[in-house]
Amino acid sequence: MKYLMICCCMLFFIDALAQQDTLHQRRKTYFGLGFSLGGGGNRGLYGDVDFYLQKKNSYISLKTSAIERIKIFYFGGLPEPRISDIGILVGKSYTINRRHYFKFGAGISLVDQISRGAFLYNDCDRPGGCLFSNNVYETIRKKTIGLPLEITYGLYLDRTAAVTVGFSANLNNVQSFYGISVGLVLGRLKDKVNREY
Numbered sequence: 001m002k003y004l005m006i007c008c009c010m011l012f013f014i015d016a017l018a019q020q021d022t023l024h025q026r027r028k029t030y031f032g033l034g035f036s037l038g039g040g041g042n043r044g045l046y047g048d049v050d051f052y053l054q055k056k057n058s059y060i061s062l063k064t065s066a067i068e069r070i071k072i073f074y075f076g077g078l079p080e081p082r083i084s085d086i087g088i089l090v091g092k093s094y095t096i097n098r099r100h101y102f103k104f105g106a107g108i109s110l111v112d113q114i115s116r117g118a119f120l121y122n123d124c125d126r127p128g129g130c131l132f133s134n135n136v137y138e139t140i141r142k143k144t145i146g147l148p149l150e151i152t153y154g155l156y157l158d159r160t161a162a163v164t165v166g167f168s169a170n171l172n173n174v175q176s177f178y179g180i181s182v183g184l185v186l187g188r189l190k191d192k193v194n195r196e197y
Contacts, residue, residue, distance in 0.1 A: 046180070
């Protein structure tokens with residue numbers, strides 16, 4: 001609920017600052033493919049990929065995101081806990097000073113959680129032995145419906161690329177999660193701006 005309140009407060013603040021959008025024409029459709037990486041809850045690595053279509057300042061997005069602990073040298077138990085979602089979000093995009101934009105979106109998603117259950121065996125207990133010991137646990141998988149939310153700041157590099165900083169969250173009854181990330185968006189993002197002399 002607090003994530004929803006943050007989104008609402010930010011929306012009113014940005015709406016007050018936003019100028020009339022001259023970068024997106026009413027009859028044109030814009031699109032972008034974005035990806036980002038960052039940190040998430042429980043010291044996990046957060047990542048997302050999304051594809052969106054935009055008309056004027058409204059957009060619809062197909063987005064998938066996940067949080068997982070990544071270990072370079074792994075000496076632990078399997079499976080490694082992970083939570084991910086795939087969903088559809090709708091929202092608004094506000095342009096400020098022709099170079100900056102803010103996006104606010106919410107939607108519905110399918111959430112998939114993988115966690116550890118009971119201990120099953122250790123790799124070294126099996127015939128043939130092993131080089132490194134590794135505990136194997138039962139895999140518990142839960143699915144539910146979630147409410148994804150996103151707030152994104154973007155800086156246009158040109159008409160086809162932008163760098164982004166975003167906050168994403170998913171509220172659900174299995175395990176709510178969030179992530180803060182930095183990313184890149186490529187596509188037909190806006191129209192060319194004629195310089196005024």
